[in-house]
Amino acid sequence: MSSIRYVLDGEVRTVSRVEPTRTVLQHLREDLGRTGTKEGCAEGDCGACTVVLAELDGAKLRYRAVNSCIQFLPALDGRALLTVESLAERSGHGTAAGLHPVQRALAESHGTQCGFCTPGFVMSLFALYKGQPAPDRKAITDTLAGNLCRCTGYRPIVDAAWTMYALGRSIPTSEQDWLRAPAGSTSRAAAASEAALARRLRAIRRRRGFVLRHPAGTFHAPRTVAELAALRERWPGARLLAGGTDLGLWVTKHYRPLGDLIAVGEVAELRQVSMEDGCLAIGAVVSLTDAFDALAHHYPELSELFRRFGSPPIRNAGTLAGNVANGSPIGDSIPALIALGARLRLRRGMARRELALEALYLGYQETALEPGEFIETVLVPLRPPGLHLAAYKVSKRFDQDISAVCGAFALTLAHGVVRAARIAFGGMAATPKRATACEAALSGQPWGEATCVQGAAALARDYAPISDLRASAGYRATVAGNLLRRFYLETAGQEPGRPCRPPVSPLRVGDVQLEVAG
Ligand code: FES
């Protein structure tokens, strides 16, 4: 029987005899009495519970904001946990001068009223403070996309993000520890204190997997892919846990016991992005943040879709393979991956096989994965010549919303003729689904108005969408056809490889953000 070991305010904490699905938020508020971190939605939407995890990234530390309400306690193992109290306690109690620069900036910018959301904003801003030395406005608003404030309004909070750096730099470098030094600081004192934290993390780093046994279920955290494969074969009924951004809700919203769990997050071999035979090979443990960075490098047309996927804390915790394996009909990464011709490398014991991504989905929450099998790698082909690509998300809000329809279009043109077409939609069927009838209507045809009309008509053979809270069936069918037309209008006469349009920023009137969808 093992224990969870993590660092809190410079000290190593050990937790044993704990239910593996106890959340980090429950641990903070109920076990440690650290009630600065708040619970709002308990499903990763509001950001009130945001904390920061520091972890080793080679010789350096990496800081990630995550939602503590849906992170299970074992996710802390080997990491340093930072809460709003960590910032205040380390910076001095009670006086404005003693506040952390992020907190002081929020106070001085009048960025808080009732204060319920404020600890979450502090921690999201802290992750930015440590991660980027000079973010622009887009980077700031993207950082805050997962934090809701109901009474202050965002303008003073954004102002705080501008001023926190100046406040941090005004601290003499000899007095900056790693906590107070902003990204890019050259303070030796800060470097030395950060190195001390890194040493502490190295000291608790595990060489082997660990197991937590509890009457509610056993939690396995393998360290190697071979270990993972053996565990998966031996316990095919255990649930695989990656970022927990979906399974967390089973616990916090449905009070569902999860039974035995196999957590994949510590398998270092699966945390790599590499090039392999003309493909981007994205390991199963690569976070959505890192996977989207790699994909957007090759396919900048997808940047806006990725920016609108969940929020930074969700993308920091969730994995691309987890989104794929989940197979939700509104899993926003999947239509784009299908359009790009992604394949999956599946593993069961020592055996591997490859599967086209679209072949994974057999029905609602039903996949072609065999008992004991898991996704090892997502393989995304590199850009072929002549590719036109676009992905559109249609939802009621710009940020943090669930798609009504998400469509992705990949067309290879030669001399104005469609040589290859791959089109997929989310929100139109029980699973994300390829539009094969539409593709057939386009292939071999000149890329023109008439072909586009035929393709849109063919979508009726591909999909019979349903009505639900997000959209009616008729709306979905109409939007799908209109998105194809939009793609046509944006690509007609355009050089391949250019984004169909400049990345869209939310419209702003003064400091008021108007949200646009699609
Ligand atoms: Fe709302 Fe965690 S409580 S995101």
Ligand code: FES
């Ligand atoms: Fe009240 Fe943000 S200050 S919710």
